Amino acid sequence: MIEVVGLHKQFNKNVVLSDLHLNITEPGIFAILGPNGSGKTTLIKSILRMVIPDKGDIRVLGKDVKKTSDYRKQIDYLPQIANFPSNLKVRELIRMIKDLRGKTEKEARLIEQFALQPYLDIKLGNLSGGTKQKVNILLTFMFDSPIMILDEPTAGLDPLAMIQLKELILEEKQKGKTILITSHIMSFVEEMTDEIVFLLEGNIRFKGDIQTLKTDTKQSDLEHAIAILLESNHA
Amino acid sequence: MQLLYYWKVTMLKILKYSFYDLARSRWSYIYFSFYLILALVLLFLNNDLSKAVITLMNVIVILVPLIGTIFGVMYYYNSREFTELLLAQPIKRNSIFLGQYLGIALSLSLSLLFGVGIPFVIYGLFDSAAIWDFSLLLLTGAFLTFIFVALAFTISLNNENRIKGFGYAVLLWLFMAVIYDGIFLMSLVIFEEYPLDKLSLLGTMLNPIDLSRILILLKLDISALLGYTGAVFKQFFGTHLGYLASTVVLCLWTVIPIFRILHKANNKDF
Numbered sequence: 001m002i003e004v005v006g007l008h009k010q011f012n013k014n015v016v017l018s019d020l021h022l023n024i025t026e027p028g029i030f031a032i033l034g035p036n037g038s039g040k041t042t043l044i045k046s047i048l049r050m051v052i053p054d055k056g057d058i059r060v061l062g063k064d065v066k067k068t069s070d071y072r073k074q075i076d077y078l079p080q081i082a083n084f085p086s087n088l089k090v091r092e093l094i095r096m097i098k099d100l101r102g103k104t105e106k107e108a109r110l111i112e113q114f115a116l117q118p119y120l121d122i123k124l125g126n127l128s129g130g131t132k133q134k135v136n137i138l139l140t141f142m143f144d145s146p147i148m149i150l151d152e153p154t155a156g157l158d159p160l161a162m163i164q165l166k167e168l169i170l171e172e173k174q175k176g177k178t179i180l181i182t183s184h185i186m187s188f189v190e191e192m193t194d195e196i197v198f199l200l201e202g203n204i205r206f207k208g209d210i211q212t213l214k215t216d217t218k219q220s221d222l223e224h225a226i227a228i229l230l231e232s233n234h235a
Numbered sequence: 236m237q238l239l240y241y242w243k244v245t246m247l248k249i250l251k252y253s254f255y256d257l258a259r260s261r262w263s264y265i266y267f268s269f270y271l272i273l274a275l276v277l278l279f280l281n282n283d284l285s286k287a288v289i290t291l292m293n294v295i296v297i298l299v300p301l302i303g304t305i306f307g308v309m310y311y312y313n314s315r316e317f318t319e320l321l322l323a324q325p326i327k328r329n330s331i332f333l334g335q336y337l338g339i340a341l342s343l344s345l346s347l348l349f350g351v352g353i354p355f356v357i358y359g360l361f362d363s364a365a366i367w368d369f370s371l372l373l374l375t376g377a378f379l380t381f382i383f384v385a386l387a388f389t390i391s392l393n394n395e396n397r398i399k400g401f402g403y404a405v406l407l408w409l410f411m412a413v414i415y416d417g418i419f420l421m422s423l424v425i426f427e428e429y430p431l432d433k434l435s436l437l438g439t440m441l442n443p444i445d446l447s448r449i450l451i452l453l454k455l456d457i458s459a460l461l462g463y464t465g466a467v468f469k470q471f472f473g474t475h476l477g478y479l480a481s482t483v484v485l486c487l488w489t490v491i492p493i494f495r496i497l498h499k500a501n502n503k504d505f
Contacts, residue, residue, distance in 0.1 A: 011504070050322045051504040069327050077323040085317050087259040088252070096252050100245065100324050139320075 001025060001147060001178045002047060007056035009042055016042045018202040020056070027176045029169065031189045034199035035230065040182045041080065043199065044149055048077055060147065073101065078140040080151040086125025090116065090135055093124060097139050107142040113164055114138060129156045141168055148172060148179040154188055166192060186223045198229060205229060246330035246337075249321070253338025257310070263346055266302060270350025278358050284365040285455070288372060291351065292451045295376050296444055300383040301408050303343060307387025308404045310339050312397040319505050332388070332500040336493070340384045344377040351376075371454050375447040378485045382443050383408070385492035392499045411444050419445075436471055440480070443488045450481055 004022040009015075016039045024030060032040050045051040047058055049065045049072075057064065063071040084093055094107055111117055114134045119127060127135070133156045140148070150169075154162060169192060173179060183189050189196070196213060198206040206213060206229060210222060217228040257263050273294060277287040314335065321331045351373065352360075360366055387404050394400035419438050423431060439445045453472050471477045 045505070048323050050319065052502060070325050072323060072325040075323070079316070079319055079323065084320070085252075085256045085314060087256045092255070096248075097324070099248055100321075100326060 001027075001061060002180075003057075003059040004043075004047070005057045005059075007043070007046060007053050007058065009039075009046065009051060009053045016202055017046070017053070020203055022197065022204060022207075024178060024180075027173070027178050028194040029173055029179045029181060029192055030195050030197055031193040032180055032182045032197045032199065033189065033226065034205075038199040039202050040199055041151060044077075044151060044180065044182065047149065048072065048075065074145050075147045075149060076140045076143050076145045078136060078148075078150040078153055080155070084124040084132070084135070086123060088124055089121050090124060090127070091120040093135070094139065094142075098142075101143060104142050104144070106144070107138060110138045110142055113168075114161060130158060130161070133157055134161060137165060137168075141172070144175075146177055148177055150179065150181045152182055152184070154183060154185055186221075186226070190222045198226070200229070245326050246334045249326070249331055249334025250337045250341075253310075253314075253335045254342055256314075257338060257342040262306070263342055266306075266343065267346040267350045270347055271354060274351045274354040278354055284355070284358065284360065284363045285368065287355075288365055288368050289455060292372055292448070292455075295347075295351075295372065296379070296448045296451075297412050299347065299376050299379045300412060300444060303340075303380045303383030304387045304404045304408045306339060306343060307384040308391050308397075308401050310335070311388055311391040312400065315505075322505055328500050329497050332496055333493075336385065336388055336496060340381045343380045343384065347376050347380065348373055368451070368455055372451055375450060375485075378489065379443060379447055382485070382488045382492070385489060385496060389492050389495045389499065392496060392503060411442055415442050416445065436468070439468070440484050443485060446481055446484060450478075 002022070002024040004020060007017050007020040007022075009017045016037075020039075020043065022043075032043065034040050042051055046053050047060065047065070049058075049069075057066075059065070060071045061074055065071060088096070098104060098107075111120070114137070116131070116134060116138065119131055119135075124132065124135070137153065140150070153165060153169075157165060166188075169179060169181075181189075181193065190210060193210070195209050196206065197204060198213075206216075213225050213229075214220065214222070217225040219225040219228060274287070274291065277290050278284075281287040281290065318331065318335070322328065355369060360369060386407060390404045390407065391397075391400040394403065419435075423435065439449055449468055449472060453469060472481060
């Protein structure tokens with residue numbers, strides 16, 4: 001589904017990704033973890049071609065991302081910070097994204113689920129952070145693409161919305177989608193994901209399921225297992 | 236062909252939404268009302284269309300580039316996250332940036348057109364001989380808007396830091412509107428023993444603000460005020476060749492920054 005070969009990216013002299021190989025072939029939920037500055041967002045953005053790599057090839061569903069922009073129709077992306085044009089109303093933003101990506105009927109259900117009905121005619125600039133994130137989630141989940149990329153999806157959500165988000169993600173997983181998630185909340189990762197891709201200093205330090213990671217590091221919970229990974233690197 | 240068609244459709248969509256966004260922004264109305272009030276006051280004070288056109292020109296030639304610069308930079312930095320959202324959609328980068336650029340440039344040009352146009356039409360522009368001078372004024376105003384918004388976009392694409400980007404953009408305007416003329420005049424004084432007609436022609440051609448001002452002044456037929464240089468200018472700009480050359484230069488000033496925008500946008504990380 002997603003094939004990354006020899007990816008290299010540096011910003012000025014700061015090497016963010018060096019010779020990274022990643023091959024995701026099966027459906028499921030993959031967590032991309034790593035400390036700040038380990039290159040998680042750069043990897044995601046390279047897949048979406050928002051960041052242009054210095055070296056390496058990326059293929060999504062067999063298509064070279066350098067050559068076409070059309071492959072992005074197959075990816076639903078939830079960006080980290082949701083800052084929309086402040087003069088547009090929520091309704092207009094939804095209509096606009098539909099206009100750009102294609103028809104969907106799913107938004108009605110999502111509007112109801114996140115109780116966004118009263119906000120539809122409010123300008124995006126006047127929404128609170130949490131409500132903006134709900135709109136962000138709605139825009140991502142209203143399409144049915146085989147790949148989803150969620151960058152810090154839980155940011156700013158209240159507990160109820162958090163539960164609903166988890167349900168939504170699991171529902172999409174049932175459909176056989178490939179879902180990439182970055183998150184700093186370990187309990188969320190532990191609960192949701194099938195496999196972990198742990199990035200450190202621009203490369204993949206660990207790839208495998210949570211159980212393997214726990215036995216490898218002889219830890220009973222994920223948080224400590226990750227800490228061991230980090231420490232072993234310093235040693 | 237199919238691809239080109241698709242590209243055009245998505246670009247027009249982006250343009251439409253940027254335009255909607257701006258058409259509802261408070262600043263567009265402030266800009267519009269400023270021109271409305273300015274034109275009304277000028278007409279009230281001058282009581283004569285042609286004279287009002289001259290005063291208006293002096294304001295437009297300085298102010299339109301300033302507003303275009305500031306608006307362009309502000310819009311770019313304000314809509315960064317939104318641009319990122321668009322970049323994740325199945326859209327070509329070219330159509331995103333071209334669409335946003337045209338959205339701003341068009342809405343600013345329309346604010347100018349209606350802000351200045353409405354009072355003049357009410358005052359009887361269509362029955363007046365000043366209509367051609369006035370049209371030229373609006374046309375160069377639109378050109379200046381397109382040029383300076385494009386320059387502002389180029390600057391902001393090249394500067395991550397918005398304070399820096401803002402600073403460079405304002406500096407560019409200051410240079411074009413004020414400093415350039417200063418240097419120009421100084422060099423004319425210093426080298427006054429040499430024949431400078433060609434040089435001053437060239438100097439004027441290279442600055443879109445000066446070029447616009449001269450074009451309108453010559454059209455208004457008050458070049459006598461410009462003295463000897465005015466005569467040289469009249470000789471050149473008064474001809475068809477002169478008009479053609481000026482139009483080409485203004486077009487180049489618009490098109491080159493647009494190509495810079497597209498080139499930079501295609502190689503930039505977001």
